[in-house]
Amino acid sequence: PLLYGITAGLSTLVIVFMLVWTFHFRGGFAWQDFPAIQFNWHPVLMVVSLIVLYGHGILVYRLLRNEPKKKLKLLHAIMMITALLLASVGLKAVFDSHNLAEPPIDNLYTLHSWIGLAAVICFALQWLFGFVAFLFPGVRHSLRASYMPLHVFGGLMIFGLATAAALMGLLEKAIFSRVSYAPLTAEGILINSTGIAIASLSLLIVYIATR
């Protein structure tokens, strides 16, 4: 009850911080005509999909306890596939921003990109397994029951990976995008605060989901 309020507040805060950052400090949004600005879709879409939507997708079974289970399963699955689609657009944006730059920038050289890509691939597999196990008709009940603990654990661990990827992305963008990150300026404080808000939101969601 109180915890859900804090979750909603933190989610709003994270999205507002990301948008203020993008518009005020990073030049807003564009698509392939301006690859350096197209990049900005990447952080916003990744955080909206793999933190906020993912987090709320985890919580549907607890937020909407009184709805029929069948309906909740559908909602959970739809939220997760939407997150996967938005994340794919977010990845397209960053790959474009590298490949269309003059000269092009290498792909997949950072630890951020390795952990991030691993998180997205695991997320896609998790969706597939979840779909087959819990929505596909005719799967044996014993199979569903025995997969469930792994589904819950996997779902929370991939959420942890996505959170780590988001924090690493913020950190490296802060380093890349200015002459120096130190001494702290308004942009640096905004980026670091966004990171703290994302970490707090993730912890809270895992807390609620494991009560």
Added chain:
Amino acid sequence: PLLYGITAGLSTLVIVFMLVWTFHFRGGFAWQDFPAIQFNWHPVLMVVSLIVLYGHGILVYRLLRNEPKKKLKLLHAIMMITALLLASVGLKAVFDSHNLAEPPIDNLYTLHSWIGLAAVICFALQWLFGFVAFLFPGVRHSLRASYMPLHVFGGLMIFGLATAAALMGLLEKAIFSRVSYAPLTAEGILINSTGIAIASLSLLIVYIATR
């Protein structure tokens, strides 16, 4: 059984990777006479303390099931306070490397340092609470029992924070310490592989601890 073997193997791998990195690519170890080299104690000590020792401290109750509970509590508490001490030396090394540099480098400006410091402070508080609740004589049994779920959850979440901090540290050091991180060189691959090994080790430890 198999999982403990993988845990031991991954831990060894992480430590070997860190040492190869430090000695082969980063100039080995020194103390205050060479602040830039003194820095190298920071990553090694943080990973040994807040990943490897912390992780094994979590697992003692499961690895050594047959020992008397009293003994395990003592071992767990000693491993955790040792981790805290080593981590403090690791922090001393990085603060020195900033303050003794010519010209000095700012402190606490990165998201890595904010998340990292938060992890260490929470870790110290967790130790204090754990000590008061479970080792200090004369605490009411009901209090111990009601604190336990929070102790376990907090211990695992702070472990997650420490893992995120370690990954962010590797990432930023990779960016700071060369003309360019891209295209990937042997050092870049080693750093990224160390990050993947640390992430896998942490996931595995949380998995074992929540079975």
